[in-house]
Amino acid sequence: MAGGFESLGLGEELIQAIEGDLNWLLPTDVQDEAIPLILGGGDVMAAAETGSGKTAAFALPVLQLVMETKRREAGGKSGTTCEGEAKNERDWRLSGVDRDGMLGIEGVDGSQAFVTTSRWVGGRSTLGVCKGKAYFEATLLEEGNQGVGRVGWSTARANYNLGTDKYGFGYGGTGKKSHEGRFETYGEIFKKGDVIGSFLDLEKGIVGFSKNGAYLGDAFVMEESLKGLAWFPAVALKEARIQMNFTGPFRHPVPTERGFLGVAELPLDGVLKPDFSKHSASGAGSGGGKGGGNSLGSPFAIIIEPARDLAEQVYSCICDYSRHVEGVDIALVMGGNDQRETKAGLRSGCDIVVGTIGKLMDFMKRGLLNMDRARFLILDEADRFLEAGERADVMTIYQRLPKGGVGDQRLQVCFFSATLHSPEITELAKAICDRPTWVDLKGKDSVPEAVHHVVVEMDPENSALQTLLHPTSSPAAQHVVTDNVHAASSLSQDPEEVERRSDMIKRLKPLVLLKIIEAYDMEQCIIFCRTNLDCNNLEQFLNFAGGGQMFKGKVEKGKENIYSCCVLAGMRSMDERRRNLQAFKEGDVRFLICTDVAARGIDIQNLPFVINYTLPDAVENYIHRVGRVGRADCLGLAISLVAASGYQEKVWYHTCTNKGKGCSNREVTDKGGCTVWFDEYDMLRQVEARLHTETIPRLVPPNFALPPAIKSSLGGAKYGEAVSKQVVNETVAKHVALLRPAVQELIDLEQRAQTTWLSLRQRYGGGRAGLG
Incomplete structure (x- = not known):
């Protein structure tokens, strides 16, 4: 994280959006862990608390890889031939765009490249040479245990692993030259501190190299068809750092007597700046597309969301991240949109599709969405699909995706959610992931740490609460509307008074809600209800x-x-x-009343309060609900209105075919009806166990004041504001204590590894491995 977003391997366009426009300073933990893993080509399962930046953790690397893929495939049509647009450019440096995402670039002039991974990573310069004789230098600065490096020349369509195809010529530290994947002895080995000169003669089609000023001879003679292409200074590294010098002064004289010039001194008509955005991707099935779109209805990435609201939000986020990216088209596929516009966008060509699973299935069946070129499948809020019984649909989409590729052409599958620890998720991962890497930052028991949890017990026998039911003390009491689950006949024939008490709890909750709103002077709050009917009734009240x-x-x-x-x-x-949702975000209304559809991923900045009008049916949904507050280290208060111990609330649980529309069957489900008795206090006990607390603090009527311990912990801050420094220090201390044993174990392992290495080196000799 110390190096910021650029150190994660993201390109300039993305950096400009997230740091320049969105004012993000550093990646969050899940971004810091997941982005390099996805850029590295692996499957990832990321479980992190809500509000931790999961959307950017998958969206940013997917955007980066789509950009790289399109630019590689567009090589033959963009910046490769020298016909047309020679740009008046002098900005010679390593490109933040035309590179592998894992290639780091540093230096004020963007001339240092470094790689910390054990796989080949490469990139090219911002400008290419179209004609004449050109020269640049490279100096190896650092090398790891397996450090290797190559320098040379490549076209825009070449693989970043320099010298492995016909469009790249390289020279490596083991003294081997490389072209089309053939490595042949040439020159001498080079090591840290050596200066390598790279020569390109497009008049004769010759590529050569020098070491510390001594020319090593002609390395390659190009075939005729390659002479008319634009050639870019290129580098490929593995666990190494290199300094590129395009502009001089050079460490060794440029052989101007032979007609060579430093690349920055070339005539402007011999220099080309590539413009990838004007060309569509090449390859099988490629068709014309808007702004560089992909082949007909065939995206590179599929991002599946469990709900339309979340799909729309993720789509909006990706559009924000890619606002400076040219030639990458994003489509939103879900119900409720203009389907003609969606179909037209897919026909024009798209690169990333964000959609709900039902509409994606529909478009696939109707032939409107071609999956033949998909390389990424992202399941956002992955556990939600299993909860909704959509595993078969997930498998259907997965089976339609191409899975025969290798390396950077293989299908990557990633799961993201706050909760990914169920056996069902594990089984799904086994079915569709290939040795996924877990990013499990807080573990199964993680909950937002900046959230305070409190409970109001709804006791129908409590005199302070009963007072609220009298219109004289609470005029709003006459406007309370319930879900009508208790018929008048059931209330009159209720010797145990269980129906009456349930009905009282329903009537008390909206009145208590008003008192809490007044007590905390709430300006903005999300209120979670159990059903659509409950939402409608509370809105009316x-x-x-x-x-x-x-x-x-x-x-x-x-x-x-x-x-x-x-x-x-x-x-x-x-x-x-x-x-x-937009009105709530902009502050035109104070309260957003919603079902659990909004508990997944809806992001409201600096939200101070969440109220559980009724607890959810599942403990994990409580975690998702309260995760709307406590985001980005802002304090939040989660208040739950819960039927007291010994009381249950009768609620609708429709099993009828019309899903409750017009239903009046008040019998419990065991008797063929559409109601159940909800033991809300038992669910509260499960929530308390999940939070690792014996008892969640209570708010006591009639004033519902915060308990003293919580009030003092605020440190003078208010809900919705940033956590105080004291709270941050306490949180950090807890994390340090949690991590200390693991860190100490890693230190011990490192010491043993270093001792073993030194012992073996002393025993068998310390010959240094060459680079190549």
């Missing part, structure tokens, strides 16, 4: 409490009223959900 004015759109200034609200739930249209 808050509107009555706020004077009867329903949110109807953006106002000139401020909030609609102190209880202004809107709903984000599955039964609302996509357009309405989109408008409501």
